Amino acid sequence: MRTLLLPEDLRLLLKSPLGRLCKGNGTECVEAMRDELQGAKKVAAIGDMTAFYLLKSSIMPDLAVVDNKTKRAQLPDHILQSLEHNSYKRVEVKNPPATLTEELIDQIKDSLAGEERVKIVVEGEEDLATLPAILYAPPGSVVIYGQPDEGSVLVKATPEMKMYIDELMKKMIVEE
Numbered sequence: 001m002r003t004l005l006l007p008e009d010l011r012l013l014l015k016s017p018l019g020r021l022c023k024g025n026g027t028e029c030v031e032a033m034r035d036e037l038q039g040a041k042k043v044a045a046i047g048d049m050t051a052f053y054l055l056k057s058s059i060m061p062d063l064a065v066v067d068n069k070t071k072r073a074q075l076p077d078h079i080l081q082s083l084e085h086n087s088y089k090r091v092e093v094k095n096p097p098a099t100l101t102e103e104l105i106d107q108i109k110d111s112l113a114g115e116e117r118v119k120i121v122v123e124g125e126e127d128l129a130t131l132p133a134i135l136y137a138p139p140g141s142v143v144i145y146g147q148p149d150e151g152s153v154l155v156k157a158t159p160e161m162k163m164y165i166d167e168l169m170k171k172m173i174v175e176e
């Protein structure tokens with residue numbers, strides 16, 4: 001199975017927001033993005049707190065990719081419970097830190113192509129799941145992810161952004 005490894009030079013590049021950064025706490029950011037979220041073809045939430053705040057604001061992401069942690073620490077029980085939403089098909093995948101496994105990429109691709117809501121629970125780290133989520137989200141969709149200690153980022157899945165992400169992923173190190 002193929003795995004993509006994040007090289008050092010891309011780490012710095014990916015620290016900058018890929019889309020519109022909304023500064024503030026989770027609920028403030030969801031409210032600031034509400035129009036774009038409601039008009040989106042699909043909504044993908046990358047990260048536990050991102051998914052939590054969307055659900056708390058009555059927005060159901062079509063795809064949630066979580067690892068049951070925030071900033072590498074275990075989530076509080078009330079957040080874990082709210083993420084156990086019964087309208088999601090739950091899928092578990094392994095994905096080590098600073099990588100994208102073929103299994104995670106394929107699961108994101110299939111989930112965004114399908115009709116049911118999916119929650120992917122990652123054993124390892126889900127940070128880079130933003131990239132395949134943008135790449136495989138239908139045009140007109142949005143991907144939301146957290147920018148540590150700053151707020152949330154909304155990325156529109158435009159043809160230009162998809163091309164940019166495709167080029168970025170081609171620069172990752174392929175490990176068979």
